[in-house]
Amino acid sequence: MQILLISNMGPKPSAPVQGQFIELQRQALPVPTAYHWMRWHNDGLLNRLCKYPVWLLDFVLRFVFCRQRFDILHVHFFYPTIWLAILYKCLRHRSAKIVVTCHGSDIYRYQPPGTLYRWCAGWVDQWLFASEPLKQAFYQQPDSAQVLAAGIAADYGNVNRLDKSEKDIDLLFVGSLNHNKGLDRLEQLLPLLQQHKVCIIGQGLASGKVKQWQQLYPKLMWLPSQNPLQLKNWYQRAKVLLSLSRQESFGLVMTEALACYTPVIATDTDGARAQLRPEFGWVISQQQTEPMLIEQLLRQLKHCWQLAEPDYLRMQQAGFQYAQTQLLPVIASELMSIYQTLYKAKHDLK
Known part of the structure; x- marks a missing residue:
């Protein structure tokens, strides 16, 4: 089982720890896990204008055009990050499973959700929310949804x-x-x-x-x-x-x-x-x-x-x-259980 974490976050001068908890989650997982994040990130105007095209190109070069194939795609910050997981699934691995962790503004900024937002939601196999109020704020209540905190070191x-x-x-x-x-x-x-x-x-x-x-x-x-x-x-x-x-x-x-x-x-x-x-x-x-x-x-x-x-x-x-109850080893154990369940379901369908 190969796992890829995908995030549109990354440290920058005004937010030096942005996305740090995802890296800590990656380190806490008991298996080697790949991670794509916004590696070019700063507060300049050029970055604000071009960071998403560069982030997309970086993803394609690092993970679409590589030999390794990933079974689990875990997206942090649903929209627009989900597009990278959909792109990978269409181009590289149609049976890959998509897990999404919603962070807050990826829900609140899109109320009511548009057509593309709802279409992208249809690709998700497992939803994770940082809190119960955030889960309730989502426009739908999918069966494959649960609350899971980010975890502390x-x-x-x-x-x-x-x-x-x-x-x-x-x-x-x-x-x-x-x-x-x-x-x-x-x-x-x-x-x-x-x-x-x-x-x-x-x-x-x-x-x-x-x-x-x-x-x-x-x-x-x-x-x-x-x-x-x-x-x-x-x-x-x-x-x-x-x-x-x-x-x-x-x-x-x-x-x-x-x-x-x-x-x-x-x-x-x-x-x-x-x-x-x-x-x-x-x-x-x-x-x-x-x-x-x-x-x-x-x-x-x-x-x-x-x-x-x-x-x-x-x-x-x-x-x-x-x-x-919120320590990272506890959270990582729950994540691994989710990944393994999805991976097993993928192979049972074959």
């Missing part, structure tokens, strides 16, 4: 717990520095948090703005990028992770924080609802004015900081236990 299964009193960072924000991740909301909160130690980890087009914030708020720390081992250390040191996203399908940073015994406060998104429970986190409704949202976020932060140690400990333990 196996290293998060072995984390030392710190008591709240041992944690030296009051608030941690991890993510790309852009509007969707709620950077403007964080900007409104910072003047109200000047007595607290805040750490921002991430980079993006607004990196310059965050650098200016450091001059205004002496207790603010900004780290443009961290490797997974370093990131785990920052999660451990934080009393709470704050997620301010407007749309979020996966919520991986939330799961990573929970695995490091750090509760989470998040605005209401698909990812937050899929990840968080009252036992170890708080979901804040976005169906209110921005000033009201900021006020509620501030109240929830203060509540978290004021929790008694026994109550905080219970949240830590509950979050950690949940996060263990």
Whole structure:
């Protein structure tokens, strides 16, 4: 059984970890797996105009015109990535099976779905969704559909717990520095948090703005990028992770924080609802004015900081236990089961 992962994502200066979780999934699979991603990716105008033709040509040269033949085509981000899987199936292997993982905007941007979108959906053998709300938002409810999280690195299964009193960072924000991740909301909160130690980890087009914030708020720390081992250390040191996203399908940073015994406060998104429970986190409704949202976020932060140690400990333990079900070895095992079922069905038809 030969497996090929196909993605239209790839790291670029404004999003250096874009698509990283797919590579981690590939590494966690117990069999050698090929991977096609957007290798030429940056923030320039030429790239925005030409990246998809180059990405398509790269796929044809690497995988259509090669001797190896793939039985399972796993597409990440349904549309327009699905076109590459259809092209491969038509030109190289008609009986190959197509698996699709939907990420969020590949559904939300196409409502209502057009004719080509629906036609492409007819080629899919197995649908995977990052969360139940995302699955429900899809225009159809196919029988071959299930919810499967992206998964967090196996290293998060072995984390030392710190008591709240041992944690030296009051608030941690991890993510790309852009509007969707709620950077403007964080900007409104910072003047109200000047007595607290805040750490921002991430980079993006607004990196310059965050650098200016450091001059205004002496207790603010900004780290443009961290490797997974370093990131785990920052999660451990934080009393709470704050997620301010407007749309979020996966919520991986939330799961990573929970695995490091750090509760989470998040605005209401698909990812937050899929990840968080009252036992170890708080979901804040976005169906209110921005000033009201900021006020509620501030109240929830203060509540978290004021929790008694026994109550905080219970949240830590509950979050950690949940996060263990989301480790990549668990997710990779489920993926392999899906691949093997499709592969067996393909051969049973012969």
